[in-house]
Amino acid sequence: MFHEGNGMSMDRISIIVPVYNCGAFLPRCVDSLRKQTYPELEILLVDDGSTDGTAALCDSLAAADSRIVVLHRANGGVSAARNAGLSASRGAYIAFADADDYVEPDHILHLYQALQNHHSDVSVCSYLTEKEDKCTLPSEGDGDSVRSSYREVCYDHDSAVCELLAGGAVGGYVWNKLYRRELLEGCGFESGVKILEDLLFNYEVFGKVKTAVFIDTKSYHYIQRGQSAMHCRFGEEHKAMVETARRIADRTASCGGEVAAAGRGLLATTILWVVDVMAEHGPYDAALMREYRAAFRPLRAGYLRLKRVPLSYRASAIFFSMGYGVYRVSVKLARKIMG
Numbered sequence: 313m314f315h316e317g318n319g320m321s322m323d324r325i326s327i328i329v330p331v332y333n334c335g336a337f338l339p340r341c342v343d344s345l346r347k348q349t350y351p352e353l354e355i356l357l358v359d360d361g362s363t364d365g366t367a368a369l370c371d372s373l374a375a376a377d378s379r380i381v382v383l384h385r386a387n388g389g390v391s392a393a394r395n396a397g398l399s400a401s402r403g404a405y406i407a408f409a410d411a412d413d414y415v416e417p418d419h420i421l422h423l424y425q426a427l428q429n430h431h432s433d434v435s436v437c438s439y440l441t442e443k444e445d446k447c448t449l450p451s452e453g454d455g456d457s458v459r460s461s462y463r464e465v466c467y468d469h470d471s472a473v474c475e476l477l478a479g480g481a482v483g484g485y486v487w488n489k490l491y492r493r494e495l496l497e498g499c500g501f502e503s504g505v506k507i508l509e510d511l512l513f514n515y516e517v518f519g520k521v522k523t524a525v526f527i528d529t530k531s532y533h534y535i536q537r538g539q540s541a542m543h544c545r546f547g548e549e550h551k552a553m554v555e556t557a558r559r560i561a562d563r564t565a566s567c568g569g570e571v572a573a574a575g576r577g578l579l580a581t582t583i584l585w586v587v588d589v590m591a592e593h594g595p596y597d598a599a600l601m602r603e604y605r606a607a608f609r610p611l612r613a614g615y616l617r618l619k620r621v622p623l624s625y626r627a628s629a630i631f632f633s634m635g636y637g638v639y640r641v642s643v644k645l646a647r648k649i650m651g
Contacts, residue, residue, distance in 0.1 A: 335364055434521055
């Protein structure tokens, strides 16, 4: 247990990093974790059957720092790798990082201090989205700097779940959070789910949260590589998004109130999102479009009553309810006007 200068004791924090064929990016990620101002760390590199020399690189990195533990396993996907890391971890608190991302030096310290200060179960930070060409994209939170206007917001259970499902400050990712270990007991990532698996996991975890605290410090750098799902042709990945959102909405139904409304809102937003991909990039699937319209119809009225729905999605909801043809023409016209 680590003691700061003020005498406050600190617990061990395990950071789980799933690794697969990412030798070009892993050193920067690990270096940023090794340089954390919170020193009492266990850094778990879970090599998921890499075939490009990344496995040997993991061993080399571990030889340079006793806090790094390497797990080699047969390839099973990111969810299975994270589960393996959870099983092997020894920390009182759990964090995650992706191997091609990196963090600011105070990332873990700020999350830990906020969690302790508010006696919360989960702490959450904002983040910066960067493309491979180093271009920084808009992301959650206010301000443009890493820590331009620091603030802490504490949410009770229902508010935290609603923020999670609405894509608000809490966000669906696991890599911008610090969890109390006991909160994760009995929870795990579903290996068969490859899209929105973070959100599905977090919904399960947040079901046990009493309070969660958000800190507006952009200490995590999320690197966006290649084309995002929004700019690809419609395919199985997008269908899977709708099915995962439907599962979460079904689970929230029994909660009632704002949580159930947030679950329905998540499904409605996801349907509109993937319909936009189909309209913009094709291919058009008439049968699937009928299915999505039928699923969206009972959601429309409640969706338009939600305060957090952006104006663009409100317009899309109205146009989509009038028919795919109206929706497609209206969206194209709106984009032309907006440039």
